[in-house]
Amino acid sequence: MIEMELTGVRVELPTNQPIVLLREREGDRYLPIWIGAAEAAAIALSLQGVVTPRPMTHDLMKNILEDLAVRVRRIVVTELRDSTFYATIELERDDATIEVSSRPSDAIALAVRMSVPIYASEEVLDEAAILIPGEEEEEVERFREFLDNVSPEDFAT
Numbered sequence: 001m002i003e004m005e006l007t008g009v010r011v012e013l014p015t016n017q018p019i020v021l022l023r024e025r026e027g028d029r030y031l032p033i034w035i036g037a038a039e040a041a042a043i044a045l046s047l048q049g050v051v052t053p054r055p056m057t058h059d060l061m062k063n064i065l066e067d068l069a070v071r072v073r074r075i076v077v078t079e080l081r082d083s084t085f086y087a088t089i090e091l092e093r094d095d096a097t098i099e100v101s102s103r104p105s106d107a108i109a110l111a112v113r114m115s116v117p118i119y120a121s122e123e124v125l126d127e128a129a130i131l132i133p134g135e136e137e138e139e140v141e142r143f144r145e146f147l148d149n150v151s152p153e154d155f156a157t
Contacts, residue, residue: 001076001119004031006108008047009040020108022077022118029129031077031120033085039105046112058109065114069093075107077120080128 004022007030012019018040022031035043042058055063065072073090080086087104090097102110111118 002027002122002125004077004118004120006043006047006112006118009035009043011040020105022108022120024125024129028131029125030132031125031129033077033104035103035105039103039109042109043105043112046109058106058113061110062113065091072110072114072116073097074117074119075102075104075111077104077107077118077124079121080124085124085128 003025005025007021007023009018009020011017012034017034018037019032019034020040020043022033023029042056045052045056046058052059070091070093073092075087075089077085077087085104087102087107088099089102089107089110090099092098108118110116
């Protein structure tokens with residue numbers, strides 16, 4: 001497993017399809033994962049520290065896990081099959097470890113809220129990761145600037 005860091009969420013043009021972008025913590029590969037608008041908004045809200053008047057789905061999930069004394073150890077993007085990414089949420093309670101199947105977008109939304117590490121399997125990275133050459137690093141910087149200014153309304157369809 002390779003530890004990743006969440007670079008952010010953006011809308012890919014011209015399709016207006018949201019993607020989440022992960023980057024190897026100790027490397028140069030990026031993993032773009034296309035996600036739904038609702039999940040993109042959920043991740044963006046959490047990244048911006050926005051507190052909603054009532055818990056959103058991923059906030060509710062976090063609250064339930066905390067109230068049940070279940071710890072989220074990490075999330076892992078485990079495989080890419082037929083152009084679809086799969087993930088697991090690794091939970092721990094007492095001495096038991098449980099892996100729950102999840103969409104990567106939901107797992108990442110939970111990971112952001114619970115400040116847990118995000119991993120990807122080497123096989124997923126070998127198949128789907130991209131390298132961003134030096135001149136394209138400017139694009140990544142513009143992407144970070146975009147994240148600083150994005151609002152949930154930007155993901156409305």
